[in-house]
Amino acid sequence: MAITTTANITNLQEKVIGPARLTLKDDALAIKSSYWIERGRPGMDDTYNSPKMPGVTAFGLTEGLDMSTETLVDSNVPVSATEVGVAVEVTEKNLRTLNQASFLRDVGKAMGSGINVKQEQDLATLIDGYGTAVGLDGSSATIGQLGAALAQLRGATEPLTEPEFTNGGVNAVIGPYGWHDLSQQFFPTGSGDSHAPMAAQNNRASEGVLNRYWPTGEYFGTPVKISNNLVTATNDIRAGVFHRKSGLMYEWMPVGLKTSGEPITKRSLTLMMVIDYGFVEILDGHGREWDMDNTSPTS
Secondary structure, three states, rough: OOOOOOHHHOOOOHHHHHHHHHHOOOOOOHHHHHHHEEOOOOOOOEEEEEEEEEOOOOOOOOOOOOOOOOOOOOOEEEEEOEEEEEEEEEEEEHHOOOOOHHHHHHHHHHHHHHHHHHHHHHHHHHHHHOEEEEOOOOOOOOHHHHHHHHHHHHHEEEEEEEEHHHHOEEEEEEOHHHHHHHHHHHHOOOOOOOOOOOOOOOOOHHHHHOOOOOOOOEEEEEEEEOOOOOOOOOOEEEEEHHHHHHEEEEEEEEEEEEEEEEOOOOOEEEEEEEEEEEEOOOHHHEEEEEEOOOOOOOO
16 A cells, blocks of 8 residues: 555656756766767667768779779667666655655656766766777876877778867867866966966956856867766776767667555655666777876865
């Protein structure tokens, strides 16, 4: 017997799922917003197949002779969605003593945030898995390392072109301590070197420049985003510089809500939120792991 049932809470989907979905669509997610997200539609299977076309070679022609031909065969990268969920227990006392509508909205946001963190941590393993790395464990992040990663993506076997770098095509995601190192290089104190102004200015142009470096930066058109969900190793962190289509997240089923009444002795309601998704690396050559120290700064 359940002391609290869905009949006691009207518009439960609207109150909990609505706020949760708004949270899940939050563009502030540093890692998820940097990758290719494919969302399932009616009729799609729980496995998504991402075709990858091979390179095609052009040859010089000789008058009167047939052209050389090659068979075009694409490779397939499958990604299967699996369930990920979060459950919370809401007591009858909570529902009676608190503003029920606002409380349930906060519950929905908290559950959605929990799924967000899980997705960010899952995608962070793709960054940790790139076969080529720049930077060095135990050392501070430098602008030179970022520039090296971008140069390597431009010079890869399948190079990224300038149009693929625009509109967030390539992003850098680092931890807050790495951003501390970079920000000091973007604007070294009182030096006037590199990107730093010679003296403090109070004008619209300076304001526009400074706003581009907080809360995240931009290096020659490449956004630099901050995440607390990157993979860490002892006192080091696995940041990255990568093209959005170097990896894929397939969200097959949207987030759904289930409820369960507990025995009368507990006087509570359990809310369970479930989403189906999978993730996979598409092209290793279009991403670079960026290794750096992850020690909290003191100055």
